[in-house]
Amino acid sequence: MPTLVRKSLREYRRALVGWTIGLCAFLAMYISFYGGMRDNTETLSAQAIAKYPGAFRDLLGGLSDLASGRGYLQAVVYQLLGPLLFTMCAAILGNRAVAVPEESKTLELTLTLPIGRRRLLLERWAALALGLLGVALVTLLFAAGAASAAHMDVPFGDILAAHTGLFLLVLFFGTLTLCVGAALGRKQVALAVVGVWGVAGYIVETMGRNLDAIAWLRWISPVHYYLDGRPLYQGWPYGDYLVLLGATAVLLLTALPAFERRDVGV
Amino acid sequence: MTAVVETEGLTKFYGTRRGLEDLTLEIRPGEVFGYLGPNGAGKTTTIRLLLDVIRPTSGRATVLGADTRDPRVRARIGYLPGELALEGRERARDYLQFLADVRGGVSRGKIDALAERLDADLSARMGELSKGNKQKVGLIQAFMHEPELLILDEPTSGLDPLVQQEFLAMVREVRTSGRTILMSSHVLAEVEHVADRVGIVRAGRLVAVEDIAALRERAVRHVELHFDAPVPAESFQGLPGVRDVVVQGASLRCTIDGRPDALIKAAARYTVVHMVSAEPDLEEIFLTYYSEEEARHAHAGA
Ligand SMILES: Nc1ncnc2c1ncn2[C@@H]1O[C@H](COP(=O)(O)OP(=O)(O)OP(=O)(O)O)[C@@H](O)[C@H]1O
Ligand SMILES: [Mg+2]
Numbered sequence: 001m002p003t004l005v006r007k008s009l010r011e012y013r014r015a016l017v018g019w020t021i022g023l024c025a026f027l028a029m030y031i032s033f034y035g036g037m038r039d040n041t042e043t044l045s046a047q048a049i050a051k052y053p054g055a056f057r058d059l060l061g062g063l064s065d066l067a068s069g070r071g072y073l074q075a076v077v078y079q080l081l082g083p084l085l086f087t088m089c090a091a092i093l094g095n096r097a098v099a100v101p102e103e104s105k106t107l108e109l110t111l112t113l114p115i116g117r118r119r120l121l122l123e124r125w126a127a128l129a130l131g132l133l134g135v136a137l138v139t140l141l142f143a144a145g146a147a148s149a150a151h152m153d154v155p156f157g158d159i160l161a162a163h164t165g166l167f168l169l170v171l172f173f174g175t176l177t178l179c180v181g182a183a184l185g186r187k188q189v190a191l192a193v194v195g196v197w198g199v200a201g202y203i204v205e206t207m208g209r210n211l212d213a214i215a216w217l218r219w220i221s222p223v224h225y226y227l228d229g230r231p232l233y234q235g236w237p238y239g240d241y242l243v244l245l246g247a248t249a250v251l252l253l254t255a256l257p258a259f260e261r262r263d264v265g266v
Numbered sequence: 267m268t269a270v271v272e273t274e275g276l277t278k279f280y281g282t283r284r285g286l287e288d289l290t291l292e293i294r295p296g297e298v299f300g301y302l303g304p305n306g307a308g309k310t311t312t313i314r315l316l317l318d319v320i321r322p323t324s325g326r327a328t329v330l331g332a333d334t335r336d337p338r339v340r341a342r343i344g345y346l347p348g349e350l351a352l353e354g355r356e357r358a359r360d361y362l363q364f365l366a367d368v369r370g371g372v373s374r375g376k377i378d379a380l381a382e383r384l385d386a387d388l389s390a391r392m393g394e395l396s397k398g399n400k401q402k403v404g405l406i407q408a409f410m411h412e413p414e415l416l417i418l419d420e421p422t423s424g425l426d427p428l429v430q431q432e433f434l435a436m437v438r439e440v441r442t443s444g445r446t447i448l449m450s451s452h453v454l455a456e457v458e459h460v461a462d463r464v465g466i467v468r469a470g471r472l473v474a475v476e477d478i479a480a481l482r483e484r485a486v487r488h489v490e491l492h493f494d495a496p497v498p499a500e501s502f503q504g505l506p507g508v509r510d511v512v513v514q515g516a517s518l519r520c521t522i523d524g525r526p527d528a529l530i531k532a533a534a535r536y537t538v539v540h541m542v543s544a545e546p547d548l549e550e551i552f553l554t555y556y557s558e559e560e561a562r563h564a565h566a567g568a
Contacts, residue, residue: 003367003368007364010356105349105350106351106352106353108347108351109350109365111317111318111319112318112343112347113368114337114339114340114341114368114369115368116337263319263320263321264319264320265314265320266280
């Protein structure tokens with residue numbers, strides 16, 4: 001492994017371990033609620049859910065069959081909270097690739113090593129991708145284990161498909177943070193871009209899909225390519241996932257020359 | 267032999283703020299070059315341009331014969347940033363090892379030898395090091411791979427006097443081995459004992475490049491003469507190169523620029539019992555460059 005990738009992973013290690021534990025705790029807690037709620041049909045029945053306002057149900061992905069293992073897992077883990085938490089993790093790590101060390105002035109010495117700027121950025125990104133992949137793998141196994149322990153009856157293949165989408169989504173947002181940081185050197189700006197694009201993208205994808213005026217905006221929402229294929233129900237949405245991967249690559253290819261060209265630390 | 271550092275019309279504007287303008291400079295192999303100037307003069311700007319951290323608005327620069335954009339050349343440079351930041355839980359030794367690995371390795375024991383010389387504790391976490399100890403880690407990483415060129419931005423800042431002496435010894439050793447050093451400072455006193463030449467930069471412009479030896483010759487000297495009897499002030503008025511003459515009874519104080527000949531000849535008419543001549547004060551001549559009026563005056567007089 002290249003020295004800088006190894007070194008970056010070492011820097012991320014504590015954060016990666018922390019986020020993995022946090023995400024697993026979140027999974028354990030919410031998935032374990034399923035057992036209790038399933039038996040209590042009142043709370044999860046279609047009639048009970050129908051009492052919530054339509055817009056609210058849309059925001060949470062419809063909540064159509066909360067009583068089934070798939071419906072519960074989708075609504076509670078893969079719809080909103082899972083991507084939200086994991087994206088926060090990705091954005092925080094993505095910022096630590098360039099923007100944070102640049103603002104704290106520690107990047108200057110790294111930059112004067114005999115490593116070209118493009119390679120530096122690529123190796124930092126590789127460390128970010130590997131770190132997120134590690135978190136995704138551990139949480140995937142944990143989610144599958146917890147789901148089976150709670151008798152959710154969701155096949156591993158479907159959880160794998162959904163979790164892969166989750167990984168690709170957070171890889172996109174992590175790369176976005178890294179790239180804005182690499183292009184502008186400002187961590188707050190990078191977080192703001194991710195926050196606005198992520199939240200607006202989510203709202204457009206969930207509540208906006210029925211509003212003609214903004215429905216077209218779904219095409220530029222990364223969340224669309226994560227949610228629209230309903231992998232937990234329908235298996236792998238290859239096309240959508242390829243879009244997420246392609247967008248990640250485009251971001252990186254844009255950030256490379258931008259980072260190459262600019263003054264660092266000014 | 268070709269220059270180690272060569273710049274031509276090197277200019278850097280930060281937006282509309284001038285950082286450095288039209289710097290043309292050559293640093294020769296094997297010399298220690300002191301780069302002097304007050305706060306905000308453009309020293310750090312110059313150095314960051316040489317290391318390709320920032321990009322020139324215009325002009326060009328080569329380092330060790332290569333364009334500054336070439337990353338490979340940086341393996342042959344040792345760099346100490348002026349605003350050195352070391353953070354985090356990583357231990358200083360691990361960080362140094364990382365830098366060494368990326369630069370292609372350092373000879374065994376070199377890091378420890380330098381740490382011992384500078385009395386640095388490498389087992390500490392970097393975020394917990396004091397300012398001076400961070401500076402030591404910065405110096406170790408700049409020297410450890412025995413680079414052909416050392417670029418040190420305010421290397422002595424934060425160091426206690428003993429460590430400063432050790433640092434100067436390290437600089438002399440580098441020069442003895444034929445390698446080159448560019449170091450910046452605010453004060454001439456810090457570099458005058460090791461530098462061969464100094465460049466003086468002020469408000470983004472290089473105002474002078476001087477040989478230290480030549481500077482010494484041109485330096486002003488304060489002289490005090492004591493006679494066996496009171497002397498008339500008039501005998502010492504209007505002597506060439508002698509100014510600020512104060513006669514008080516049997517003693518005389520004055521300042522001389524350059525040769526003391528006229529003063530000696532005038533004093534020879536009386537009986538001199540005691541004479542004090544202070545070390546040439548390079549700082550003073552250096553400071554004159556800081557004030558534009560005096561710089562222009564010096565040109566007109568030359
Ligand atoms: N990032 C920046 N943005 C805008 N102006 C800058 C920036 N960095 C430096 N400058 C300006 O460029 C000029 C030169 O600054 P530089 O840091 O090179 O000075 P210096 O000689 O290193 O000073 P010091 O002795 O204080 O370190 C100053 O006027 C400074 O205000
Ligand atoms: Mg400076």
